[in-house]
Amino acid sequence: MATKSRYPTGVRPLLAEETARRRRIELRFVDALAGAGFSEVVLPIIDYVEPYGALVEPATAKQSYRFVDREGDLIAIRSDFTPMLARALAPSIAPEELPLRLFYRGDVIRVEASRLGANRELFQIGAEIIGDDSIDADVAMLRLAADLVRAPRNEPNAEPTIVYNDVSIAAALIAQAGAVCEALAAKRMTAGVPAALQTIVAKLISGEATLNDVAPFAPEAAARLSAIEEAVAGDAVFTLHLDDIEDSGYYTGLRFRVYAGSGRTKVAQGGRYDNLYERFGQRAAAIGFAFTIDDLD
């Protein structure tokens, strides 16, 4: 088919009206982030694949566009800001400068199976706190995400929802028996879950599990979630979802997703990744989130 009248799958130009809409939201976000003490950084649109090495799982690698450049090196178009920020910062951060509060904005290009027919070029604005492993930082980022999604949206029927969990809970159970992963992913008890774990897995699947139930398996995560739960208790936006396990990727602790609008669209996601900077040569705890701006109503 002639390519004269169309664009590659998943990309399109935004004309005046849509651009104005995007810029309005962008400005609001940037103002709010600057107001909360975050400074902007700019990251390149392409980077070598090699430095990210084992960090990138095969599934994630499949989502990115890659090509060989003129020097013969394998290059990927930006598909996730977070590892790029870690690679940019890790060699130069001095421990006394921490914590850092940074934000970024720009496009990522990503082919997601679950976004069939949807955009592949996504305009994102994300924020991170680097060098702070405290529960206060967790709570601050959750609250910031809630403020951003809620700000001027006067839709009484479409309250956003922020679902949060800690990925180390499922990781601890899966480390004991791989079959737990399958059961939690399907939300159904499957053969192979050992007897010792059946009670907790059944409770997680049915949604009855409490922090006390998971504490014996992941005491630290349970304690942190309990403190977070207490801190955000007054805000109905937040829901603790202990059975949420998927795509932990580089996340190590708190994990959250933001849903908004009548279509219950996922507009943002984030979490804690305390081991990521270490892979680029510097130890630093970090937590962040990224909003996909065009998914906001």
Next chain:
Amino acid sequence: MRIAIPKGRLQERALSVFADAGYDIPSETDLKTRKLVFDRGGIEWIFVKDGDVPVYVEHGAADAGIAGLDQILEHECTAYQPVEFPFGHCRMMLIAAPGAPPLTKVATKYPRITRQFLDQRGVHAEIVPLSGSVELAAVLNLTSHVVDLVETGETVRIHKLEMQEVVAEISPRLIVGKNFYRTEPKTVRELIAKIEEAARVSS
């Protein structure tokens, strides 16, 4: 809540599960009309081709539905599968004409699953996507092999083909969209509990 019911092979069983679970399902008379959407008991029921149920649920156009594992896998649907039903079990098989040469060409309605199956075995073969009567491809020598669902094996026997290998064990499941699951936990838990009970009783 919007529930997607697959038309065809699973439709009747799917509806009776919801009826057994106490839901007010569309009646026979409703179904004879050409409508595709029915409002009943506070639920919007939609009737779509079986292979489209995972697509509707994946994208949140339906909150939940009933779909065979074949269609779930073929569409790489990431929705949760909280209930596996005791009915409608079958197998996806690699089928060949007797005395067929080594696998180089295979016809199927499930190109994605077939590709994965071949890749796992390190077999390099051309896939010919068809939309129905796949066995005919082997009978008429369009391809030496086919990958298709086998329920009783009758079609395979009639055409004097032979079953070579199990590609996957297939069963229908209740599927629930991830966004729906996370944002409406109470509604979802109630739905799953009722359907689980109905499935258990019917087994």
